Amino acid sequence: MSMIETKLPRPRSANETKSVYIATFGCQMNKADSENMLGLLHEIGYQHTEDLKDADLMILNTCAIRENAEDKVYSYLGAWNKIKKKRPGAKIAVGGCVAQDEGEKLIKRLPYVDIVFGTHNLFRLPELVTRAEQTGEHVVEVFQELPEDLPELPVIRQSDFSAWVSVIYGCDYNCTYCIVPYVRGRERSRTPDELMKEVKELADLGFKEVTLLGQNVTAYGHDLDPPKHLGDLIELVGELDSIKRIKFLTGHPRDLQPEIIDSVKRTPTACEYFHIPIQAGDDRTLRRMARGYTVDFYRKKIDQIRSRIPDAAITSDLIVGFPGETEDEFLNTVRLVEEICFDGCNTAAYSPRPHTPSASWPDQVPEDEKYERLRLLNTVVSEVCHRRNKRYLGSTVELLVEGVSQRNDERLMGRTRTNKVVHFEGDLSLKGQLVDVQVEAANPWALRGSLVNRS
Numbered sequence: 348m349s350m351i352e353t354k355l356p357r358p359r360s361a362n363e364t365k366s367v368y369i370a371t372f373g374c375q376m377n378k379a380d381s382e383n384m385l386g387l388l389h390e391i392g393y394q395h396t397e398d399l400k401d402a403d404l405m406i407l408n409t410c411a412i413r414e415n416a417e418d419k420v421y422s423y424l425g426a427w428n429k430i431k432k433k434r435p436g437a438k439i440a441v442g443g444c445v446a447q448d449e450g451e452k453l454i455k456r457l458p459y460v461d462i463v464f465g466t467h468n469l470f471r472l473p474e475l476v477t478r479a480e481q482t483g484e485h486v487v488e489v490f491q492e493l494p495e496d497l498p499e500l501p502v503i504r505q506s507d508f509s510a511w512v513s514v515i516y517g518c519d520y521n522c523t524y525c526i527v528p529y530v531r532g533r534e535r536s537r538t539p540d541e542l543m544k545e546v547k548e549l550a551d552l553g554f555k556e557v558t559l560l561g562q563n564v565t566a567y568g569h570d571l572d573p574p575k576h577l578g579d580l581i582e583l584v585g586e587l588d589s590i591k592r593i594k595f596l597t598g599h600p601r602d603l604q605p606e607i608i609d610s611v612k613r614t615p616t617a618c619e620y621f622h623i624p625i626q627a628g629d630d631r632t633l634r635r636m637a638r639g640y641t642v643d644f645y646r647k648k649i650d651q652i653r654s655r656i657p658d659a660a661i662t663s664d665l666i667v668g669f670p671g672e673t674e675d676e677f678l679n680t681v682r683l684v685e686e687i688c689f690d691g692c693n694t695a696a697y698s699p700r701p702h703t704p705s706a707s708w709p710d711q712v713p714e715d716e717k718y719e720r721l722r723l724l725n726t727v728v729s730e731v732c733h734r735r736n737k738r739y740l741g742s743t744v745e746l747l748v749e750g751v752s753q754r755n756d757e758r759l760m761g762r763t764r765t766n767k768v769v770h771f772e773g774d775l776s777l778k779g780q781l782v783d784v785q786v787e788a789a790n791p792w793a794l795r796g797s798l799v800n801r802s
């Protein structure tokens with residue numbers, strides 16, 4: 348019988364390190380949380396492994412924002428159970444938004460899951476894992492809110508040149524389709540002192556880029572005493588010479604105050620990149636989504652950005668097939684995409700989420716209609732993005748090199764300050780470096796170019 352088939356617990360010497368594998372679904376906030384999980388588990392002797400079959404602990408950090416993301420969770424866990432059966436002693440933990448929402452129900456449905464923890468009690472992960480190891484029993488712990496005195500969390504970052512820094516948690520809006528306020532709670536900003544301590548450490552370690560994160564990062568600081576705004580933070584980070592790029596994700600149009608745009612303009616290292624989700628280009632749909640603005644309000648925001656920073660790249664999120672959306676209202680979204688000429692859009696067909704008002708509205712758009720609208724919207728998005736990307740042809744852009752291109756492993760890929768992906772030929776030793784590339788070709792999703800020697 349091979350080792351892998353034995354049903355006995357795998358012997359482990361006292362000083363043998365354990366390994367943890369983490370799969371992360373969803374947004375950058377979830378990716379940042381996963382880096383904290385690695386940091387926390389390191390403190391009780393876990394090392395990160397990228398090989399699932401090697402893992403003593405498998406963690407799925409879940410996303411509940413769309414139905415298909417949630418379905419993926421269950422299919423992953425089914426596959427992991429097969430691996431667990433071949434590796435006695437291994438444990439499966441589920442965290443993130445699905446865990447926050449489902450709690451105990453997850454274990455009832457999938458009894459082979461050992462640990463369920465929510466989005467508000469990440470800091471308790473070492474204790475929960477230890478308890479599951481010692482008792483061999485299921486451990487479920489979900490807090491309804493972030494505790495007042497949230498401890499600073501250790502972190503093991505997956506990059507040594509670009510870091511995510513969560514600056515605000517939760518969201519105070521109640522968009523009628525969104526589960527985020529339910530699973531992430533109300534907005535809660537970290538203090539500038541705490542954040543700057545973290546960013547200075549990153550600067551000392553040689554990180555070149557920081558991305559300030561929040562479900563609604565543009566609301567940063569309104570809950571602090573005295574209140575702050577995101578621009579204050581951008582300017583503070585901008586004082587650190589070794590941080591060459593500052594980005595922020597993701598914002599709400601209502602909170603993108605002109606002061607924030609002015610701070611981006613004033614701060615040489617703040618990138619000319621704004622991800623400002625509009626979700627729909629039709630006033631009645633926006634009202635039913637409870638987004639709190641009109642199309643015209645959004646247009647004015649775009650004007651505020653483009654009048655101050657003409658070269659800024661602007662990207663957005665769009666939902667099609669929201670309940671009650673008529674063909675004409677959908678076409679208003681298509682027309683707006685053409686008018687604004689976005690640099691990129693994340694598009695999705697509406698999917699009803701639990702605990703959200705619109706999930707139970709009677710006027711759901713049929714699935715085939717939603718996907719037909721999505722197909723048309725994607726065609727238009729791709730055309731306008733191609734148009735936007737062509738403006739880079741012949742110009743020289745600065746890239747932060749991220750590594751080997753996933754599409755062609757003979758090329759490297761990097762991102763411009765405006766978050767455009769650029770592929771070029773070069774040596775992997777350039778990873779993490781800033782280089783100049785002359786753009787020679789453009790498609791809707793990326794650019795291609797040649798390295799230019801820096802003098």
Ligand code: SF4
Binds near residue numbers: 520
């Ligand atoms: S602003 Fe709306 S869509 Fe965005 S996280 Fe908050 S509730 Fe969800």
